[in-house]
Amino acid sequence: MPDLRKYLKKYYPVIFLLIVFAVCVDMLAMVWKVAEPLISGNERDEVVAQLEEAFPSAEGNEWVEVVVTPDDGSEYSIYVIVADDTIINFSFVGVGSGRNGDIRILISFNYEVGLGEEFDPADVASQATIVLVYVTRHVETPGIGALIEEPEFIDPFVGLLVEQIGIPPLKIISGASISSEAMIEIVRAEAEDKLAALPSAQDIQAALEAKRAEDAAAEG
Numbered sequence: 706m707p708d709l710r711k712y713l714k715k716y717y718p719v720i721f722l723l724i725v726f727a728v729c730v731d732m733l734a735m736v737w738k739v740a741e742p743l744i745s746g747n748e749r750d751e752v753v754a755q756l757e758e759a760f761p762s763a764e765g766n767e768w769v770e771v772v773v774t775p776d777d778g779s780e781y782s783i784y785v786i787v788a789d790d791t792i793i794n795f796s797f798v799g800v801g802s803g804r805n806g807d808i809r810i811l812i813s814f815n816y817e818v819g820l821g822e823e824f825d826p827a828d829v830a831s832q833a834t835i836v837l838v839y840v841t842r843h844v845e846t847p848g849i850g851a852l853i854e855e856p857e858f859i860d861p862f863v864g865l866l867v868e869q870i871g872i873p874p875l876k877i878i879s880g881a882s883i884s885s886e887a888m889i890e891i892v893r894a895e896a897e898d899k900l901a902a903l904p905s906a907q908d909i910q911a912a913l914e915a916k917r918a919e920d921a922a923a924e925g
Contacts (some may be wrong), residue, residue: 748798748841752784752811755839756796759813760786766793769913771904783899785909790820795829795903798841799895804883806844808853812892813837814900821910830867830900838862838892850884858885867896 753768760766767787774780786794796813814833818824840854852858861875870893878885904912 748809749782751841752796752798755811755837756784756786756813759837760788760794765789767913767917769909769916771909771912773899773902773904775902781899783904785904785913787820787913792816792818792820792909794836795833795900796837797895797899799891799899801887801891801894803843803845803853803887804850804881805846807842808840808845808884808888808891809842810888810891810895811837811839811841812896813839814896818906820913821906823906824903826901826903829903830897832866833900835862835865835870835892835896840888845881845884849878850881852878852881853884853888858888862892867893867900870896 749770756768760768765788769785769787771783771785772780773783781797784796785792786796794813794815796811799810799812801808813836814829815836816829816833818829838859840859843851843853845851845853858876858878862870865874870889872886872889875889876885
């Protein structure tokens with residue numbers, strides 16, 4: 706009969722490391738479960754702050770968040786800016802992989818259509834122009850890949866149609882080609898997907914009316 710104590714002594718370090726690894730994985734899962742809503746909430750606040758800066762409420766602009774649930778079971782938000790009962794902008798957060806991890810980007814397109822008026826998302830996708838690109842999260846290398854959030858790289862996106870997002874006219878950052886190419890691809894791919902699947906005119910109007918009622922109740 707094999708000596709169990711002999712095997713335990715021989716493989717104890719491996720068994721111990723496996724146990725420690727399993728505990729660490731469980732702890733990380735618990736931490737993420739707590740932290741993920743906080744991170745999402747902070748990003749939403751950051752998005753709203755950027756939209757408020759670009760479209761000040763003091764100038765009569767309103768924003769409303771409409772949650773979209775595609776057939777694949779995913780979920781994301783479209784932020785719609787309205788002025789004088791006219792939709793003037795569609796914005797959303799795009800996500801993709803950079804060199805070191807996910808890059809998350811607020812992408813904002815100008816397009817005008819009357820509130821409640823039917824529109825074809827294909828028309829928006831082909832005619833809307835970029836007015837704002839803002840990196841909300843990234844883990845790219847400071848001083849190199851992190852340059853994707855600098856105005857020198859972001860500003861050339863402004864005014865482009867979706868079909869124009871590519872290389873050229875956008876430049877690649879010297880020494881950070883992976884990060885900058887990833888950024889360009891995220892903006893292009895996410896814009897194509899999300900503009901082609903915008904919420905309906907009725908959903909946008911219903912969401913805005915609900916938000917107006919909520920805001921009025923809070924003020925009253």
